[in-house]
Amino acid sequence: MSGAKDLPIGRRLDSDPSDGSSLDMTSLKYMPTKKDTKDIDVAKGFKELEDIAAWFERGETDLDAGLQKFERAMAVADALKKRLALAENKVREIKKKYE
Secondary structure, three states, X not given: OOOOOOOOOOOOOXXXXXXXXXXXXXXXXXXXXXXXXXXXXXXXXXHHHHHHHHHHHOOOOOHHHHHHHHHHHHHHHHHHHHHHHHHHHHHHHHHHHOO
């Protein structure tokens, strides 16, 4: 991964890493793991998607930043989708338990 550090869900692309590390924004790849999907903060994930959408709505013209933000949005959306599916399955299990 050419030196890029994985971003946890909830860290924005344009935020500074709190651990003092640097991010190589040109080669950033993030694929959520099963653990990320289970532990994702749903509210923060949706907030991050809203922030990315707002960035695009402002009409920014930086193509490279736009591609990075789009890729990040897709990763966050995928993790959220998986997390919500887990929650939906849990609701079904609970309902079935009490039927």
